[in-house]
Amino acid sequence: MRKYFITGALVLVPLAITAWVLNFVISLLDQSLVLVPNDWQPRTYIPGLGAIITLAIVFLTGVLTNNLVGKWFVRLWERLLNRIPVVNSVYGSVKQVSDTLFSSSGNAFRKAVLIPYPHENSHTIAFLTGVPGGDVKNHLVGDYVSVYVPTTPNPTSGFFLMMERSRVVELDMTVDAALKYIVSMGVVAPE
Incomplete structure (x- = not known):
């Protein structure tokens, strides 16, 4: 009896969590319908319509900014944002992180590594992200x-x-x- 319950839970819990996450994401993206003028909004609620519109806007933005005129406009827009005192630091930081994470060269996490952490007798998986830079490297002795x-x-x-x-x-x-190994808490071991 217990075996069947655990087997059922192992099947249904990931399914339920996946459905919950998808419902959350779609509900969040559906809120983009607020940006659509009232005359254009559907009379009845259509689940997922806002998500489709959001994805279409993101895709169209990518298409439009991936040509010469679009790149010029983005550079102009970034120059403007960089002149606004508080906005420039927030926008610059977010842009730098997103460029690193979403870049096609994939330099965010270069390699999976094993390190001693949190003490010498235990180890964990980490990701190589680069080498120390700026003034920090001047204070570190060694490689x-x-x-x-x-x-x-x-x-x-x-x-x-x-x-x-x-x-x-x-x-x-x-x-x-x-990442799968880490997210699964070591249950899904790599081959």
Whole structure:
């Protein structure tokens, strides 16, 4: 009896959580219908219509800004935003992070690595993000790398560490496999 209950839970819980997340995302994106003029809004609520409109707007923005005129307009817009005192720091920081995460070169997480953390006798998976820069590198003696240690099961929060390269072990594992391993709390082990 217990075995059947656990088997049922293992099937239904991921399905329910997936449905809940999708419902949350679609409901959030449906709120974009508020931006549509009242005359153009549907008379009855159509679930997902706002999500479709949002995705279409994002896609069209990408298409329009991916040509010479669009790139010129984006540069002009960014120059304007960079002249506004508070906006320039917020916009610049967000743009830098989003450029890194969404770039086609994929330099956000370069490699999955194994590091001693939180102490010498335990280890965790981290992601190589680069090397220390700026004034920080002037204060580090030796060869250091920058790593991001994600938390489980939410890898979007975590810790940024600078570690000696000799203490970092590069893993023969893709970044995707490492993320699955982390999100599953070690249950879904890579091959």
